[in-house]
Amino acid sequence: MCGLVGIVGHANVNLELYDALTMLQHRGQDAAGIMTCHNGRIAQQKANGLVRDVFRSRHMQRLVGNVGIGHVRYPTAGSSGPALAQPFYVNSPYGIGLAHNGNLTNTAEVAEMLYKSDLRHVNTDSDTEVLLNVFAHELQKLGKLVPTADDIFEAIKNVHKRVRGGYSVVALVANYGLVAFRDPHGIRPLVYGQLKSEHGVSHMVASESVAFNVNGYELVRDVAPGEALFISDDGEFFAQQCAEETKLTPCIFEHVYFARPDSIMDGISVYKSRLRQGERLAAKIARERPDHDIHVVIPIPDSSRVAGQMVAQNLGVKFREGLVKNRYIGRTFIMPGQQQRRKSVRQKLNAIELEFTGKNVLLVDDSIVRGTTCQQIIQMARDAGANKVYFASASPAVKYPNVYGIDMPSANELIAHDRTEEEICKEIGADWLIYQELDDLYAASMDGNREISRFEDAVFTGDYITGDVDQAYLDSLDAARNDLNKSQQNIDSSDENAVIGLHNESDNSNFG
Numbered sequence: 001m002c003g004l005v006g007i008v009g010h011a012n013v014n015l016e017l018y019d020a021l022t023m024l025q026h027r028g029q030d031a032a033g034i035m036t037c038h039n040g041r042i043a044q045q046k047a048n049g050l051v052r053d054v055f056r057s058r059h060m061q062r063l064v065g066n067v068g069i070g071h072v073r074y075p076t077a078g079s080s081g082p083a084l085a086q087p088f089y090v091n092s093p094y095g096i097g098l099a100h101n102g103n104l105t106n107t108a109e110v111a112e113m114l115y116k117s118d119l120r121h122v123n124t125d126s127d128t129e130v131l132l133n134v135f136a137h138e139l140q141k142l143g144k145l146v147p148t149a150d151d152i153f154e155a156i157k158n159v160h161k162r163v164r165g166g167y168s169v170v171a172l173v174a175n176y177g178l179v180a181f182r183d184p185h186g187i188r189p190l191v192y193g194q195l196k197s198e199h200g201v202s203h204m205v206a207s208e209s210v211a212f213n214v215n216g217y218e219l220v221r222d223v224a225p226g227e228a229l230f231i232s233d234d235g236e237f238f239a240q241q242c243a244e245e246t247k248l249t250p251c252i253f254e255h256v257y258f259a260r261p262d263s264i265m266d267g268i269s270v271y272k273s274r275l276r277q278g279e280r281l282a283a284k285i286a287r288e289r290p291d292h293d294i295h296v297v298i299p300i301p302d303s304s305r306v307a308g309q310m311v312a313q314n315l316g317v318k319f320r321e322g323l324v325k326n327r328y329i330g331r332t333f334i335m336p337g338q339q340q341r342r343k344s345v346r347q348k349l350n351a352i353e354l355e356f357t358g359k360n361v362l363l364v365d366d367s368i369v370r371g372t373t374c375q376q377i378i379q380m381a382r383d384a385g386a387n388k389v390y391f392a393s394a395s396p397a398v399k400y401p402n403v404y405g406i407d408m409p410s411a412n413e414l415i416a417h418d419r420t421e422e423e424i425c426k427e428i429g430a431d432w433l434i435y436q437e438l439d440d441l442y443a444a445s446m447d448g449n450r451e452i453s454r455f456e457d458a459v460f461t462g463d464y465i466t467g468d469v470d471q472a473y474l475d476s477l478d479a480a481r482n483d484l485n486k487s488q489q490n491i492d493s494s495d496e497n498a499v500i501g502l503h504n505e506s507d508n509s510n511f512g
Ligand SMILES: O=P(O)(O)OC[C@H]1O[C@H](OP(=O)(O)OP(=O)(O)O)[C@H](O)[C@@H]1O
Pocket: 257, 300, 301, 302, 303, 304, 330, 331, 332, 333, 334, 365, 366, 367, 368, 369, 370, 371, 372, 373, 374
């Protein structure tokens, strides 16, 4: 998952972009980038690392302009090397920078068309570079020296016809303004907000509404599936539906894990959705184990805290923070390799022994994906002297790959793939395991927005809503991105002879 932001303001927007990216850091820890435009000149800084490490004051001084975009990256295509950090840039037409959250499912075929029919060169394995070139080509075809909002929307209509998958996008068109659009299913989130001041209205588009809060912007609405926004350099706002068929089908995993609880997406408070997940999970536990002997409920920080509280409250059992999180370690699930993930769980979480010793403990997590976290935490609970260790997941078993922007490419790496619940329970070393029902997970989110009748839920069901994902595609994704191959790609990309971004700064040192 990546995080996006785009702003059209009245003065330099670099600091607002930076603050927004820090609020979106949980969506991508691999690389960060900001691109701004002033008097037709584009400036950018992007590199591997966290937001606080990538941008120094000397970069901020150069990132001038009242229009800009920003990105934090969690790779789902190509390596995690610096050449694939976003935004991407193309010089023709106009000079366009683009950042993307999601994943295209027909990248290979579109890349081939770009080369053979559109005569465009793509220099990396990034699906985002492909997406940018499709947008640029469709704009170029219109042959306008000065594009109107309608021209931009026309180009986006053609982008929707050519690409498949999940994509929320922000783009900067030099001298003209900010563009934002969302795929026809609205798989990845995108929200629009405003700040009214004595200078007029400033506009912001972002992955999550928390990016508005830090900057004092008000959430106005979600960008609709298939819809595009264009905000000109001088703040004129245009919006148009650009897809022929649309149906809001947002990713349910945002509500389980990815989004911050203080965000509101597609009209749903993520916090309330997680509270309801906890209520529903407690009800299932009470049904299945009316005479349970749980002494204490302990959440696995961070993401399961909210659901965990409701599980405890509704079961009438004590809630205790028995695991302390090291605040300087990031999210483990979105780290690129299994070795790094495994090590991070131990660095990140530490048990308070007295909450475990001699007790029957119910550990609650939001999800079990590869099983890295729960296996280690269950062992920690035993080492701390727990009597019985039960485990509850606030989402159903994750059995199938994700192809729309979450890096779960390989079914074989998922602990629940081809295993029964009993086998999973044994594998993770728990005394008992319970999963949320899919209907209950749905209800927890739908109660926040009754207009949504379906979520993108393929990791639980294997049903891919874009209709183009077949076994051959899943096999090729697995081959390209399983942990072993990915680590090789990442070694290759860190080689000093590896391709570096053509428009990158040569100096990415962190001093100054
Ligand atoms: O089964 P696994 O492969 O271990 O993946 C699932 C775990 O990973 C995530 O935590 P993470 O540490 O990434 O972030 P968090 O602090 O937001 O919970 C998620 O919340 C689960 O705890």
